[in-house]
Amino acid sequence: MKLGGERAERADAARNRQLLLNTVREMIAEAGVEQVTMDGLAERAGLGKGTVFRRFRxxxxxxxxxxxxxxxxxxxxxxxxxxxxxxxxxxxxxxxxxxxxxxxxxxxxxxxxxxxxxxxxxxxxxxxxxxxxxxxxxxxxxxxxxxxxxxxxxxxxxxxxxxxxxxxxxxxxxxxxxxxxxxxxxxxxxxxxxxxxxxxxxxxxxxxxx
Amino acid sequence: MKLGGERAERADAARNRQLLLNTVREMIAEAGVEQVTMDGLAERAGLGKGTVFRRFRxxxxxxxxxxxxxxxxxxxxxxxxxxxxxxxxxxxxxxxxxxxxxxxxxxxxxxxxxxxxxxxxxxxxxxxxxxxxxxxxxxxxxxxxxxxxxxxxxxxxxxxxxxxxxxxxxxxxxxxxxxxxxxxxxxxxxxxxxxxxxxxxxxxxxxxxx
DNA sequence: GCAATAAGCGGGGTAAAGTCCGCTTGCGGT
DNA sequence: ACCGCAAGCGGACTTTACCCCGCTTATTGC
Structure with a gap:
């Protein structure tokens, strides 16, 4: 049953979103906002860069x-x-x-x-x-x-x-x-x-x- | 004659500064701010990229x-x-x-x-x-x-x-x-x-x- | 004029943001 | 259980801001 034409967020997508947010928090805590790069974040989270950009534009x-x-x-x-x-x-x-x-x-x-x-x-x-x-x-x-x-x-x-x-x-x-x-x-x-x-x-x- | 310990801006530098400002105004007028790139500006002004960055950080x-x-x-x-x-x-x-x-x-x-x-x-x-x-x-x-x-x-x-x-x-x-x-x-x-x-x-x- | 020197100059090099597109996979329907 | 497919995924590719450092040239004192 899908609700109102809007497909719900897929489970893996939701998981990765959370993973990325946690990872970025870690990186900020360790080295500050300036040091957060998209490549670095993707690598550290064990995901591809495309995924990172898909989630957060x-x-x-x-x-x-x-x-x-x-x-x-x-x-x-x-x-x-x-x-x-x-x-x-x-x-x-x-x-x-x-x-x-x-x-x-x-x-x-x-x-x-x-x-x-x-x-x-x-x-x-x-x-x-x-x-x-x-x-x-x-x-x-x-x-x-x-x-x-x-x-x-x-x-x-x-x-x-x-x-x-x-x-x-x-x-x-x-x-x-x-x-x-x-x-x-x-x-x-x-x-x-x-x-x-x-x-x-x-x-x-x-x-x-x- | 130099004034007060501060070396005056060299003539060529001043000329290039003005040239760059004029050029960037042209580029904005023609294609908008978004289209202004440092490479493009340097090339159009007939200068090197390093020069552009030296003048405007x-x-x-x-x-x-x-x-x-x-x-x-x-x-x-x-x-x-x-x-x-x-x-x-x-x-x-x-x-x-x-x-x-x-x-x-x-x-x-x-x-x-x-x-x-x-x-x-x-x-x-x-x-x-x-x-x-x-x-x-x-x-x-x-x-x-x-x-x-x-x-x-x-x-x-x-x-x-x-x-x-x-x-x-x-x-x-x-x-x-x-x-x-x-x-x-x-x-x-x-x-x-x-x-x-x-x-x-x-x-x-x-x-x-x- | 001429040498010394410091400022200016150039353009190749690096890093990081953002794009693209073919492959994979969760999900809903049967 | 299986199928179809839309959504998700990955990573190579492109673009662009910015750095570096050897070369050039304007400026100043003689």
Missing amino acids: SRAGIFHALLDDDERAFQERVLSGPPPLGPGAAPVARLVAYGRARIRFLLERHAVARAALDRNQPIPAGESTLSQIHLRVLLGQAGLDVPDVDSLAVQLTGALEGPILLYLSVPPRTDDARHIARLADSWQLLIERLCRPAAPERKGQAGQEG | SRAGIFHALLDDDERAFQERVLSGPPPLGPGAAPVARLVAYGRARIRFLLERHAVARAALDRNQPIPAGESTLSQIHLRVLLGQAGLDVPDVDSLAVQLTGALEGPILLYLSVPPRTDDARHIARLADSWQLLIERLCRPAAPERKGQAGQEG
């Missing part, structure tokens, strides 16, 4: 898959863990908590996250839409009076993940850790200012450019 | 240099052009104008900007610090009451450039343009909310996570 795809694994656990904490990261706290508090947790998450997986960036693919790290969707929902719950919550969510995702994915050096310099703590505080400030109610005063302030 | 370095060129002109407009992008307008208005102009700038050079991202180097697009420094200065002038303007500037740079550098597909899909306009509006909203004065009311709102 590119080198970046491997790290993407690796990140997806961890991302699932993270998502679990967000969706059903204790507040303020999980449900039960006020939206603004959850936004702050999410940012802090996300910064930490990405920092701990920094090398992998950067390796998951693909020069030819738009979406970078493991289902980056996770952040975007979650921010989108919480912003909505916060009852912000803004015309376009979606775009704001995109932008805040950039504010949250951009610095780590783009500007951080890949063997982190010693003072990077301090930067991170400051980024987390700064995120909290940004969110709280964004969400706080308007001053009752009625002087209009505007900026424009064509 | 990597493939990304070429596009970085290309972007730097344009960036200089952009910086000119920011430092001494007409307001609100140039000096003379209120800081908040300039922040808004800068964001709009920067989004447009990056969008127009999207393919090059993405090609300038280097998997092994932290700093991405042509002197990305330009945005960071400028935002930093304007935030200071806006007289924000925040403890750490530097981190905020880093984060806003991410908000501004991250979406374009990370999430936008490289042959832009048709509806990407609409996204861009929305991003610009959203940027304005973000800045204005961030900079507006606090409501006088004293109800504290806070969020925390360890």
Whole structure:
């Protein structure tokens, strides 16, 4: 019985996928992300190179898959863990908590996250839409009076993940850790200012450019 | 006559640098960024491959240099052009104008900007610090009451450039343009909310996570 | 001019990503 | 149990970024 036209993944394929993921984790632990090559991975796993590329379409795809694994656990904490990261706290508090947790998450997986960036693919790290969707929902719950919550969510995702994915050096310099703590505080400030109610005063302030 | 211990760039080197930049511009115009290879560029410029790598340390370095060129002109407009992008307008208005102009700038050079991202180097697009420094200065002038303007500037740079550098597909899909306009509006909203004065009311709102 | 020298130059060599295509094999149907 | 076949597999092949190192040439002091 096949289900809905979609053939299930073959047993050997599933086995090899797991084998490859385990192997790549070992290689990263031993020698770092930089040293992982497709040939090396294939050989170490006792498989052909074609197999590796079939499973993960590119080198970046491997790290993407690796990140997806961890991302699932993270998502679990967000969706059903204790507040303020999980449900039960006020939206603004959850936004702050999410940012802090996300910064930490990405920092701990920094090398992998950067390796998951693909020069030819738009979406970078493991289902980056996770952040975007979650921010989108919480912003909505916060009852912000803004015309376009979606775009704001995109932008805040950039504010949250951009610095780590783009500007951080890949063997982190010693003072990077301090930067991170400051980024987390700064995120909290940004969110709280964004969400706080308007001053009752009625002087209009505007900026424009064509 | 040599100046200050630093040997000036040799005449032939400078000529070749310019030749290479022109050649790469031609190649991009004819066939797109993707089709630019180091061998092809060297051959077309009538130079050796080693020369190309000596001038721009990597493939990304070429596009970085290309972007730097344009960036200089952009910086000119920011430092001494007409307001609100140039000096003379209120800081908040300039922040808004800068964001709009920067989004447009990056969008127009999207393919090059993405090609300038280097998997092994932290700093991405042509002197990305330009945005960071400028935002930093304007935030200071806006007289924000925040403890750490530097981190905020880093984060806003991410908000501004991250979406374009990370999430936008490289042959832009048709509806990407609409996204861009929305991003610009959203940027304005973000800045204005961030900079507006606090409501006088004293109800504290806070969020925390360890 | 001329020698000394350091920078620039060239192109063959290496390594690693990604492609191709014929062979093999698990799987579902009978 | 057997058959047909779509999916999986492997590894040679191609492409391309990047390295190396001996040769060439612009520059500077005499």
